[in-house]
Amino acid sequence: MxxxxxxxxxxxxxxxxxxxxxxxxxxxxxxxxxxxxxxxxxxxxxxxxxxxxxxxxxxxxxxxxxxxxxxxxxxxxxxxxxxxxxxxxxxxxxxxxxxxxxxxxxxxxxxxxxxxxxxxxxxxxxxxxxxxxxxxxxxxxxxxxxxxxxxxxxxxxxxxxxxxxxxxxxxxxxxxxxxxxxxxxxxxxxxxxxxxxxxxxxxxxxxxxxxxxxxxxxxxxxxxxxxxxxxxxxxxxxIQCIDLYDLTNDGVPDILVGRDDGQVEVYALDEAKEPTLKHKSNLLEGVSSISGGIVGRSSYREVVVSTYAGHVIGFTTEPSVKEIDSSLPPSSAVDEITAEGQARLEKLREEIDELHEKVTKERAKYQASTMTETAVSAVPQFSVKDKFVLNDEDASYGLFLEVQTSIDYVLVQSDVPVDLLDIDSSTAVVSYSACDVESGNYLLATYRCQPNTKQLQLKIRSIEGQYGTVQAYITPRIQPKVCQLRQYFIKPLSLHQRVHSFDDTRPLNVLKLGGPFSLAEVHSWVWFCLPEVPERVPSDDQVSLYFRSTFLDTQLECTYRKGEAMFKSDNVSTISIIKDVLSKKATERKIKLSLSYDINDESVSHTLTLLHPKLEHQLLLAKKVQLIEALKELEVHEGSREYMVAEYQEILDNADKLQAEFKLQPSHLERLYGMITDLFIDKFKFKGINVKSKVPQLMTVLEEYDFESLLQFFAGES
Known part of the structure; x- marks a missing residue:
């Protein structure tokens, strides 16, 4: 840059x-x-x-x-x-x-x-x-x-x-x-x-x-x-807005980018290659519009942005330090700059005094109105911009909140099991409160923000098959105290993402449904199960939607019309979740469904193969993190690490990186164990066999993990 x-x-x-x-x-x-x-x-x-x-x-x-x-x-x-x-x-x-x-x-x-x-x-x-x-x-x-x-x-x-x-x-x-x-x-x-x-x-x-x-x-x-x-x-x-403008005056337009987290970026565009980042600024306010031109001073090109809170700001190529005219005597040039600066300071002081006076008058007016017997305290109105988006890189949801004024604190409550992940860029202090899981309250956390913080970003990881609501109570730094409630629904297949292709060569499990339901009803059930499904009922007689699991890279095809629906997936657990949820929704509407399914045993080993590298990586990461403290003590005691094998030296060299990765993914290993356990139970549930009593044996196999042994355990129970 x-x-x-x-x-x-x-x-x-x-x-x-x-x-x-x-x-x-x-x-x-x-x-x-x-x-x-x-x-x-x-x-x-x-x-x-x-x-x-x-x-x-x-x-x-x-x-x-x-x-x-x-x-x-x-x-x-x-x-x-x-x-x-x-x-x-x-x-x-x-x-x-x-x-x-x-x-x-x-x-x-x-x-x-x-x-x-x-x-x-x-x-x-x-x-x-x-x-x-x-x-x-x-x-x-x-x-x-x-x-x-x-x-x-x-x-x-x-x-x-x-x-x-x-x-x-x-x-x-x-x-x-x-x-x-x-x-x-x-x-x-x-x-x-x-x-x-x-x-x-x-x-x-x-x-x-x-x-x-x-x-x-x-x-x-x-x-x-x-x-x-x-x-x-x-x-x-x-990215909320894009514009093209020749900011550097080299004959090639540059790409101006404004993001909803406040970042303003300028990319140099080369027709032969990808654009390269030349400038980046952070306004700490969401950018709503961006444009390139000449505004502040003629002949100086600049990037002009407007923010969600209403600020119009320019980033100009004009030097921030004024150059002294060499034709003038030094004392005259300095006097000119000093006079200009003094005039600006005086004007700013006048504006601040005027604002103080207005605030004082309005505060006195409000206090006087509350002294009467019939006075009612007015609830301040404030606007909140929010976004709840699935990130396909780490299979987590990003909750982004922005308020037009400073945020005091945000209370997050969930009636479904979720994990809050750490974000390095966040300056908010989080504290957790004890929850009564039996009453359906799985999470209660408070984020206390630093002064002048208008944005807050959270990362939430959910478990597929468990669905409910995450609620955020947003309280700004205004008087009297007031908060706004935002609700976000965690769907049964929350980690699935909409795609537009489907691989028929994979081993697939098929679930077919029939019954006296309309297209609108079955579409509402699919919308309830999966993210990125439009609320509006499609105009076609038959609908086909495709999804990919951001965590496992398995796939799902949903094809439905009036009276019929068919679901295909290479993951048995996905089919099991859809079967349970749709049966429940149909029962609520008193609709009798006819269910038929075809389970492919090869899909189980296929899913375990997709899980294997993730599980192996997490086990190795956990083992390395456990060794770090012991290796550090040995290094201090011996005064050197030269006698250690190369593997241990590499662990010490990358200790901070390993601990940071492990910290960013709490309960990741337990989450993988849970998926394998659900896959084991779901495989035999479709055969009418209850294998929950065999789960302890499965956990023993996982603790002494070997991929071939795991495959043999799944095959041996058949």
Missing amino acids: DLSLSKRDYYQTAITSPRTMKLLPARSPTASQKVAVADHDGIVTCFGVRKGEATMVFKTLPGREISRLELGGAADAIKDKIFVASGPEIKAFSKKGKQFFNFDTNLTESIQSMFIHGADLFLCGTYIYNQYRDCSDLNYYLSPDRINDVLCLLSGEGDSQILPVLACSDRMLRVLNNSDLMYECEVAGPPLCLALNKNSAPDEVLYGTLDGKMGLIQLQSDGPSFKWEVVNERGAGG
Whole structure:
């Protein structure tokens, strides 16, 4: 990283939604640009920056929460018109603030994403895509999963060459042709945002995913072509926004990335290779929008971001230390810099005094209102942004919380067995309370945050087959004390992830269900069992969904329609969990099911083979960690480690790394033992044999682990 940028604070608005800030085009390439930003108070603000201070161009009246802001204009003209989406409405303002357009689409869903090209409006709600031309409905598409963003490929002349691209939560990019699906392609994760690769091929699209990955794909008319993908090795947050801008002025656009954990990144784009990281900053506030341009001072390029809490911040290439003009006498130059600094300090002091005065008045006003007999203390309102996402790298859930003000503490409670994993970047102090497991309370932990902490990230590992609710009580540092409750459902097959392929060559177990149930009912059962299943009932008569276990790499196929359902998996325990849960759900609805299953004994040895390297690694890790203290004592006693064998020397050399890995994965070995035990019980349960009395023998085999002995034990019990 060799790019140095200086931070500038420009403006403060209310809470902002993703992609609600843009820079208006300037008259010349080196002129300063105006910033347009929209917030949850329904206010559109346009301002410029002069002498380091924001100067207002216009500010609209409050209204409904604004969910998206885009720039538009005539197809061949400069895009300097500001379009905003609030609910089902679209409004447009000129660069001077005059409203010239108001269109009520009458959509049943609120508009979440938008793209504008000339007289065409491409609007997306949660599942519905609509194209309007001159306010007339032109095209329509119902997506099978949630739509996160939309853009259009302008691959040729004429309106017939406009191809909308939808970024959907099921890890799919869907390319449309009018109202029809042209084709779809799977990407590395659930795509949250899209951006056109400017100054390159007109059909190249950048995408950022919920789990922090980024990629470039060429969406040609005959199919997709993947260029590169940047994995999220550092465990950074999800990518909320992407822009391309030549920040370094070398003729090649750089990639600007904003993440929901507050990281702002600049990547240098090389057409022959993957992009390289040139700059990284952390705002400690979720980034909602990012754009490149010239704002603070003419001729100095910068990255402008808006945060979830409403801060508009710039990262400029202007040097943070002002250079002294060599033509001036030294004393005059110093006096000039000192005078400028003093003026800024005086203005800041005036603003602070003004804020203190306002706070004092409001506090006195509130205290006076509470002295009356009929006074009722008002509950302060605050906004919480949360995310509960399965991480396929370590098969754990990441709970991400962000509050518009500082967090005091967060109480986490669970009625299902889960483990809280340590996160190195977390500064919160965690304390655990005793729980009564018999009453269904398995976890009670309190995270106390440091002052000025607006974000908190937790890692939770669940056990498949045990499902329930994790609750987070979020309390900010405001008076009077108030908290918000957020609930997250741990599903029966919580460690499974949606994919779009299935390997038929593996040994498979099959479960078939029949009965008087509708497509909506069986879909609701599948949604209850598995993550990443859309709540909306599919429009097709028959549905096929595919999943992969992030922990074991086993797979699952779900095919269902009205009155019939079939599940295939190479893991017997997965089939057993589905059978138990669906039978329970059907009994609740008083639906009589007919069940049939075909269990493949080869799938058991196949699953044990997948478990073997994980189990062997954990056993070896635990053995090495147990030896560390003894080896250290020997080293101190003998004064040297040269007499030790190479294996012991390697353990001492990597002691910190081994202990850190072991600490990050508590109860991992017990979790693997539990999976093998469940596999043993489930295998014979389908044969009508209860083998729970043999579990102690199985544990003895596991304690003296040998893969061949384990296979013989499973085969011998048959």
